Amino acid sequence: MSWTLVVVPIIAVILLNLPFGEGYRKLAFPAGIFLAVLQSALVLLPIENMFPYGACPLSPFVFLSPDALGLLMILSVGIVVFSALLVGWRMTDKTSRKSDFANLIILAMAGMNGVILSGDLFSLYVFLEIVAVSSFILIAMDKNREALEGSFKYIMLSAVATILILSSISVFLMLTGSTSFSAAAAALKQGNHAAVLASGLFIIGLLIKGGIAPFHGWLPDAYTSAPAGVSIFLAGIVTKTTGIYTIIKLVSYVTGYTGPVKEILLFFGAVSALLGAFAALDQKNFKRMLAYSSISQMGYVIMGLGAGNPLGVMGAAFHLFNHAIFKTQLFVNSAAVEQETGTLNMDRLGGLSDKMPVTGATSVVALLSTAGVPPLSGFWSKLLVIVALWVAGYKIYALIAVFAGVVTLAYLLSMQRRVFFGNISASFSNIKEAGVSFTLPAVLLSTITIAAGVFFPYVFEKLIIPVQALLGLL
Amino acid sequence: MNGLLQFFIITPSLLAAAAFLSPKRIKGLREGIALVATGLNLYFALAYFGRDIYATVPWGGGLGLDFSLRLYGFSSFIIASAAAFSFLITLYSSVFMYKKEHPGQFYLYLILSVAMINGAVLADNLVVLLFFWEGLLVTLFGMIFIGHKGAYKTAMKALIIAGITDLCMMLGIALTYYLAGTLTISKIHLPMSFGASVAFIFIMIGAISKAGSMPFHSWIPDAAVDAPLPFMAFLPGSLEKLIGIYFLTRISLDMFQLSAGSWVSTVMMIVGAVTIILAVMMALVQKDFKKLLSYHAISQVGYMILGIGTAVPVGIVGGIFHMLNNAIYKSCLFLTGGAVEHRAGTTDLRKLGGLGKVMPVTFASFIVAALAISGVPPFNGFFSKELVYDGALERHWIFYFAAVAGSFFTAASFLKLGHSAFGGKISEEFKKIKEAPFAMLVPMVVIASACIVFGLYNSFPIDKLIAPVLGEHAQSHVFSGFPHNIMLVAITLVVLAGAVLNHIYGVKKTGKGLGAVDHIHHAPVLSTLYDKSGQADPYDIGMKLTGILAAGLWYIDRGIDWLYNGFSVYSAYAIAFVSKNIRGASYSAFIIWSLIGAAAVLAMMFGKS
Amino acid sequence: MTQETAQLLRLYIVFLPLIFVAGFYCVITTRNLIRTLLGLEILTKAVTLMLALAGYLTGRTAMSQALIITLIVIEVVVIAVAAGVVLNIFRHNNSLDARNIRSLKG
Amino acid sequence: MNGLTLDIFLLAMMTAAAVWTVMRGSLLRAVIALALTSIALTAVMFRLKAPIAAVFELSVCAGLITVVFMSTIALTKPLTHKETLDYTKTRMKRFWLLPVIMALLGSALLYFTIPMDFNLAAPLETAKNFRNILWEERQFDLIGQILVILAGIFGVVVLFKERSKDEPQD
Structure with a gap:
């Protein structure tokens, strides 16, 4: 399992970029699609024993067989990379730029798999950096003014996060002599101040990478200025894996759900839920609104985590997965709109649903799921989070979550009205539905959303319930 | 039902309808029917005088609202005197109303009032009493209304005053029902607790306003001028006083033990x-x-x-x-x-x-x-x-x-x-x-x-x-x-x-x-x-007050309206503007925000321990 | 914790924060983009120093050296990419002033 | 005893070089100051018995990164001498605060005794040499390094490539 997820992409990239002949470069896209599909299949279909090689030559010590949440993340990485590649490949114009895009996406995917699989603090840092570096390059690929600005801001914030993470690792090394999760957890259990400081620094670093409320400065600019395919990739999975998933992993494996940690998660989750929702309310640019919406939804996940009970963790994991799906879906729709109309300014858009029926319909599905309307998947995950908060006794936070949900519905409905309904402006009267590389991922993602919603008991039992184990680790 | 219901309520009502529907051409027919009705009523009143009869018809779906009537000493005395007066006044009005307009309606209301009063006096269930009590309201309004062209203002005034005071009485009756647990008057015997005295006051308002005492009197002088004279002799003159004071006595003696020392009696005095x-x-x-x-x-x-x-x-x-x-x-x-x-x-x-x-x-x-x-x-x-x-x-x-x-x-x-x-x-x-x-x-x-x-x-x-x-x-x-x-x-x-x-x-x-x-x-x-x-005149003051109240409520309504689609939308976008721009724009602003956030996290991390 | 290592740790606890402060101050207040990268570089050096110190104090110098090697490799790539981005920004604005990369507001 | 004074001297050297990089007016001299910091760091690491890392740091940081910065500065149009002079004057207004903060912080840290309640990890008996740690225990990081280098190559290729004529000038 871990062998294929990290090493095979490396071999693929090397083979694809051998110095002789241009022919190979065009293969990058199918290689990427294959790897993404392979990855999703690995999670869904029990083909573990198909690989004859048995024990991976690399020592098991370094590779951690992925836990339930890890499997879920690997699945969402696969799905999002698949859609991002499809859209990105179609939208980047020059062939050389296309292959760079595909290769970097593959590298980033490998990086993310590494993050999911990493077993100790330092390797977690290494793979975080890999994903970060490839994202910087992906954002800056178009080399236009906004893209460079967004990329530079991301670089600076990510660097600061790295500094904090590294200093935390060095303190843990000083205290425990090793960088593994269990050693760090043991040091924390003794409760000396240095260990608490180190875990605090690490959490701050991850909050910055995850784009949670006060640290979210870079996120709207990076998402909006990046080219369409890259912003799908970033919003869909990068911030989730490097930021939010790592926080869940750190809290589960190292710090444990102690009082102060829960308080931090709840407070910052609530702040970003509210701030993201309200900021999204007053946006002109379609992608910028979706960026702020991501901050708000990630705030939900963090709050769910902060509830500290099994229901909360499950809710957070399920919302993380759902959000990966319907946020990617919305970004794919925005890419389709950008491709057809050339603009993302919602004031000039309008009435596109009759010209672009599939995009319009799938956007409605994603919108309803984000807002948490039954029977779609978003409803179940938000319900789990809110119920978990209420049961855990954090009644005010539950109310904040509900209120943020209301504001979410408000800005998404206003987006839908401004972009897809209403009357179409003259300049867009001759546009037609976006190509198959937009409609295919859109349809695929909305079917997943609906399926996850309708077959919730099955999905819940198979994928989500095992996530409870995270609570029992410490 | 041994005749109580038929003779005192149903027959007068039927005859009243007959009087109203009888053709004008036959002179004296209506007056004759009216006289027969009140005469019969007088005869039965005297025949049943002093007997103790209790009759009940289960009605009102088991809510304790059964239609029960009770004749005993006091009520028979009231019915007899009422019957006597109504007979004499009908005799009197047969001449007086001869040339006046709407005689048909007059006799209809006259005999109907007699039926209502008999019903109210006989009633042994508070709701039944209320039903007949309100019936009187209608006939009162009708009789003033047919006085002359401009009489509708006084009729409306009487209706409003009687209406509001009857509302108080209803409130009192509800409170009594709550306190006593039953609606049948003969079973209610409440000690003069605070709740009971409040109920007493409310019912007293209804009773004394029917009798025409001070704060609720202003319609009577106007009616004297506007309404046909036999009405003045008939209702405000005698019958309404009879029934008002009868009910006041019932509540002071039977339902609530009015004691000499209590503040309620001083209020009445x-x-x-x-x-x-x-x-x-x-x-x-x-x-x-x-x-x-x-x-x-x-x-x-x-x-x-x-x-x-x-x-x-x-x-x-x-x-x-x-x-x-x-x-x-x-x-x-x-x-x-x-x-x-x-x-x-x-x-x-x-x-x-x-x-x-x-x-x-x-x-x-x-x-x-x-x-x-x-x-x-x-x-x-x-x-x-x-x-x-x-x-x-x-x-x-x-x-x-x-x-x-x-x-x-x-x-x-x-x-x-x-x-x-x-x-x-x-x-x-x-x-x-x-x-x-x-x-x-x-x-x-x-x-x-x-x-x-x-x-x-x-x-x-x-x-x-x-x-x-x-x-x-x-x-x-x-x-x-x-x-x-x-x-x-x-x-x-x-x-x-x-x-x-x-x-x-x-x-x-x-x-x-x-x-x-x-x-x-x-x-x-x-x-x-x-x-x-x-x-x-309390009535005019009341009307002015309601006018002011209405204007006040209108403003409140406008205020709430603004709160919904004015204020909330405006504040939402204000918060949106703040949360959008609080971020700043340059990366150094972001780093400063991150350091602030970091300080908060560390504070929380060390806060508890 | 021997007296000698305690004294050494005491020394580092005085100097390390100074370097961190210098690095953060440079990153935040400078207007020139390249100098921001310099500030980043100073912070990385401080962290490298912390790792080395950790290794020395716990006798696991070999382990800390491995970590430092990986760290340096990664930092080189990051700085290279950052320099590339700064170069392209310069091509656009024809100046390295940080004030012209704060146009994305709201 | 002189070991400790040597440490103090080296650390002071490094901090001074760092401050010099930040305060220095002209960019070129700042990069040189950075190289100096790197050299000071190497010396300290030798003291901390991390020789291989020190050499690596010296060659990469002092060498490669300085080269990268030099080339970037070369590619960008450096300010003329006169511009740098009056520019440094205005810069001073923003940067005089740094030494003040550092002096304050230094004296504060010296003065207050920071609670050293934590105990450090016990040293390992088997003194493994550096090589086998890197290869046996840290393979996952090695794979990471390969990935980073690949990403770096792509980065350099994408970013540093001169814009070819036909590319749209957006």
């Missing part, structure tokens, strides 16, 4: 006293025959309420007896007024004068009734007032003083009325008018003789009818016969003499009967009081 004084002061200055009588009707109610309010056996008996006497002489006075109006065409005292000579019988019955109402000894008014005085004195001298002052002014105003209407020189066009028609004279003479009979032979009404109502309180001593307290009688005689002297003085001073009270009217303090009394 104050209401009674105030009503006596203010109404009679207003009556004093009236220049219209009917208006003067209507104010007296209000002031007499004060005596009854004061009597019952004393919660002393002698007072209560006095109050109830006064209710009966008042019904008698008040209706007689109204009938005499009607006769004057019928013959002379006007009731304005400035035009009238010297009718005594041309209408001797009307004048004679007027004199008897006036003496009765003023409380001159041999007549019935004297005996009931003495009982009320006795009760009032027992409680507090101020109430006794108010009652006596009331009689002084009553006597003075009736002397003025008698002198200006019947006495003095007769103007030419009145010379040739004849005595009132025979059908109008009979009821007047019968009722006037009743004043005398009930005066001299008062032991029958008191001992047989009223005393048993008091039940266990009162069997100790006898109330009838000559009043035991001689000193009170002496004071009354002095007061009456004073009234006569005042009248003579006033007449000598102004030269004509009408001016007999001018010296009181223009007295320094009283004159300002009189001027202001015009606007002090």
